[in-house]
């Protein structure tokens with residue numbers, strides 16, 4: 515007894531009291547008035563109260579199953595939830611403490627290398643990231659460094675400003691890359707009914723300062739696949755004519771997890787010798803919760819060694835290529851789980867279902883007579899549509915706003931140059947958006963149409979045209 519009393523006394527002397535996470539703080543603390551929202555409260559609060567406060571506030575977030583705007587996974591099965599909660603404390607960078615997590619990352623890279631037909635999956639280099647945006651930053655940096663090394667005689671200098679060629683329909687991450695890393699973005703505009711990159715136009719924009727061409731599989735704006743093989747062929751032609759050897763990066767944020775299962779004949783990946791690197795979002799059609807992405811390079815030559823860092827502060831000496839240092843490991847474990855769980859046949863079944871839902875839904879939308887399809891959902895399970903010719907009483911922004919009243923999130927937005935005149939709605943069909951849900955959506959849309967047709971004219975665009983369409 516005396517000993518305990520003595521220990522407690524000594525603890526008090528040293529100023530140690532109970533860790534507030536271990537004890538129930540005064541259960542009434544924090545309940546007498548509103549807790550402050552924009553500064554730290556002075557005292558702890560009971561865990562129950564804190565949980566309820568945060569939980570209740572988050573209830574006002576949308577229902578992700580009705581969100582037809584996002585590409586990102588919103589449902590995983592219970593076993594994945596358990597696995598992820600088991601791994602919540604694992605830090606991906608700490609490859610010495612968590613060697614098995616690091617091993618799972620390596621296996622995922624190998625599996626993707628095999629899926630994307632890398633010449634030698636055993637020596638393909640790659641890494642996990644927080645998403646495609648980080649993967650694209652890394653791939654872009656590798657392209658820039660390769661170009662800089664090859665042009666060491668002229669770079670840096672005023673005449674040698676690196677540029678990257680892409681379609682005007684690229685995801686915002688490429689504009690970010692160019693802004694952050696001081697690369698000129700050379701964009702091929704949309705033209706007429708062509709809503710993505712044109713191979714000849716892409717080759718035409720290349721010069722001795724081009725670090726690469728980005729081809730998107732498929733486009734965020736309308737779900738179409740860009741013609742990767744034709745882009746490579748146009749660049750082969752350029753090389754024959756001029757000697758310029760321009761590498762291609764494939765932004766397969768969505769399509770790199772669709773095409774290998776549903777379009778096996780389509781040649782878009784490392785089978786094309788000009789494709790230097792590929793990225794995908796594990797949290798899109800890779801079917802894992804946010805945030806995980808992947809970046810792979812064809813071989814060591816495609817990723818300059820000087821970009822890969824070796825750190826030993828955490829013990830061990832593992833190479834890393836990433837923008838962040840610390841990062842959760844749970845998503846990588848969940849990706850490996852999903853690869854094991856589904857296999858090729860499982861992925862094919864999930865993606866085929868998404869494509870069937872998309873194709874059927876787009877057909878029914880066209881059959882209303884009020885809309886014209888720009889794409890049908892037969893590449894990515896994603897399609898864009900606009901109002902049919904002759905529809906003057908409402909526009910796509912009205913449709914988006916009215917659908918929101920029923921809980922459906924369907925973004926309306928304008929296209930980039932040179933089709934700013936075109937405004938569209940886009941629907942992304944994901945795992946979990948079933949034929950049944952699609953039927954409910956159609957019912958809601960059909961119920962709205964009579965009222966929309968009665969409008970005297972479009973009610974005007976919302977103040978901000980910027981919507982969530984980049985996702």
Ligand SMILES: *Cc1c(COP(=O)(O)O)cnc(C)c1O
Pocket residue numbers: 585644645646647648650685687730731732733734765766767768795807984985
């Ligand atoms: C979603 C997307 C990105 C960005 O991916 P995140 O994983 O959200 O960072 C990049 N490119 C394309 C084509 C996309 O669809």
